[in-house]
Amino acid sequence: MEWISCIHKTIKYIEENLLEENCAEKALREIYMSPMLFNKGFQILTGYSPSTYVRNRRLYLAGKEIKETDRKILDIALDYGFETAESFTKAFTRFHGSNPTQVRQGADLHVFLPLKINLSVYGGDQLKCTVRHMEQIKIAGYVREFASEDAREKIPGFWDEVLAKDNSAGEYALCIDDMGKEKFHYLIGKKIDDEKIPEGMEIYVLPEQDWAVFECHGENPEAIQSLDEKIWKEWLPGNSEYELDGNINVEWYGKDQDSAIWLPVKSI
Structure with missing residues (x-):
């Protein structure tokens, strides 16, 4: 939809x-x-x-x-x-x-009326986005549970913990919708090719499917969070070709402040 x-x-x-x-x-x-x-x-x-x-x-x-x-x-x-x-x-x-x-007895109320969503869509075509079909990818990482409401504030602290004990683990971050009730699992990890699970890590397999890949460059977490807002405020409202198709959100972190967000999509 x-x-x-x-x-x-x-x-x-x-x-x-x-x-x-x-x-x-x-x-x-x-x-x-x-x-x-x-x-x-x-x-x-x-x-x-x-x-x-x-x-x-x-x-x-x-x-x-x-x-x-x-x-x-x-x-x-x-x-x-x-x-x-x-x-x-x-x-x-x-x-x-x-x-x-x-x-x-007469004190004032804090008024909170029903939301009315009226969007002015702009800038979506300026996002660096390509839709790619990818084979499955196996990720090994450290996992923690977060609530949607305050995840943005708490996840950077989890990054600090993970990188302090394993600075090779920060290639991928996965938001995995497998809990319900506005909670999800967040995995910080790296791509692996064999079946052996590194100690203290869990395995998650990204499925083979189409992904909308949004690229960005800049210091994180500010750059990736800014990109995230643009995707939801600009690209998704203005997009008539694809809809979301999956239960995972992928963040990829490369070298020289390059990063990207992947969303699972299918053609409308």
Whole structure:
């Protein structure tokens, strides 16, 4: 499915099923795309993970009910997915800057309306992108679990740990969608040709398929993160030939500050 259509469909589903348990997770089932890749693109494009978007919408609407009705605050909290008054009050106060009682007494709400995605697509043709069919590649690396919401801040620390113990391991980095619930495995490693697994490493085999390869040059992680944003904000919205087709995102690091991002794709 075309990328912007996926975004619109997900937001529409969330808004229509906002009080349903796990509605963000269920929305992703409607678009037939890797949840990890979608979550990543959604967060780059909107500034929120799908689950954060759901939580913020619920807290805003709960605040409206508290301000506009005389329903019991606990009943409202339960309706909006909170199991206890304490957990609701803590999340509510953090979001609105006032607790539920203060809002009922007249304190202002933090307004959080449904997202409207209107893109001005530009610059996509300036990205260095080629679509290549590649044979399978065997990668050996060190693996750690990350949450989509804060992965960008935490992954550089994992790089420091890996390179401190094995400075030959930084040729590839793989984001692998095999966990669900906005979590994924991140592997830092190198290409290997034999069956022997280096001590402390795990093996992952990149499948034979078509890959959209985006090249960049510059100091990392800044260069690769900037390229990542351009792909999701410019290339995918403006692309009418290919769609994402897989559950993995590959980063490749070469010499002299050359690097690249590979995304699994197929023709539309």
